Amino acid sequence: MRFRAPRRAALGLALPILAAGLAACGGPAQRSEAPGPVQGAGAVTTEDRTPDAFEHLSVGAGIRVEVTEGAVVSVTLAAQPNLLPLISTRVTDGQLVVNVASPGFSTSEPVTLTVVAPDLRSMTLSGGATGTLATTTTGTLTLDVSGGAVLVATGTAQALALTASGGAQAHLGGLEADTATVTASGGCQAELNVVIALSGDVTAGATVRLTRQPASVDVTTGGGGMVIGG
The missing domain is CATH 2.160.20.120 (Pectate Lyase C-like)
Structure with missing residues (x-):
């Protein structure tokens, strides 16, 4: 014995699926705006960033750096607390590279990297x-x-x-x-x-x-x- 589902019920099931597809594809695309720079907040604080030894240094993004000679390598970063995670200090192939993650930051306070290195x-x-x-x-x-x-x-x-x-x-x-x-x-x-x-x-x-x-x-x-x- 063969059983055939009622035709009206099949159409009723298909219509919601079709409607869902049209809603997903037919509407205008929404443009997402890129986030703006992070605004610095709070009092400036200092964080120890002392890395492995390095002989070369690269700094950008408006950061201030103060470099002196010393027997022991030392790197400290001073900035507002919510900006510190945005600023990376990594040594690659003997070079200390200071980068700022997107979307960057905006602040009225100084951002200062203090470096002591024996042989820059x-x-x-x-x-x-x-x-x-x-x-x-x-x-x-x-x-x-x-x-x-x-x-x-x-x-x-x-x-x-x-x-x-x-x-x-x-x-x-x-x-x-x-x-x-x-x-x-x-x-x-x-x-x-x-x-x-x-x-x-x-x-x-x-x-x-x-x-x-x-x-x-x-x-x-x-x-x-x-x-x-x-």
């Missing part, structure tokens, strides 16, 4: 970061500033390699270097204190000011780039 070989500042560096480097010290970053350095270095671009400022008049190479462009400003030999390229509206005249200067200028002083 390079420092990169970008994205409006500001920094101070006190060093007595026996080898080559490599500095890279871009994107409106500002660096003030003091001490001594046997050899200095400076790259500056994008409106950055490198105030290195207090850092005495035996030799230096400079690559400056994009309207940046740099101040150098070089004793023996200076070489490099200064282009695209960059200005390099010398606090003294090195024994040898071999710098190519172009596109409004200038070397003055000395």
Whole structure:
């Protein structure tokens, strides 16, 4: 014996399924807005971020960094409590990289990274970061500033390699270097204190000011780039 379900009941079951499909597919797509920056709240607090040993440092996102030499590695971060989890400090291949997670943050309080390292070989500042560096480097010290970053350095270095671009400022008049190479462009400003030999390229509206005249200067200028002083 064959049993056939009533036709009307089958249609009644299909209609709700069809209606559900139309509701899922037929309506206009809803656009989700990206969240805005996290607003800092509360009093500034300090957190220990001391990592493994490193020789290179990279900081951006408007963070201020203060670097000094010391026998024991130390890294501390000062910021409002709800901003601390957004800021990562990780060492990869000997480089301490400081990043800010999306969607970023907004604050009227300073965000400061304090670093003590025994042998820092390079420092990169970008994205409006500001920094101070006190060093007595026996080898080559490599500095890279871009994107409106500002660096003030003091001490001594046997050899200095400076790259500056994008409106950055490198105030290195207090850092005495035996030799230096400079690559400056994009309207940046740099101040150098070089004793023996200076070489490099200064282009695209960059200005390099010398606090003294090195024994040898071999710098190519172009596109409004200038070397003055000395």
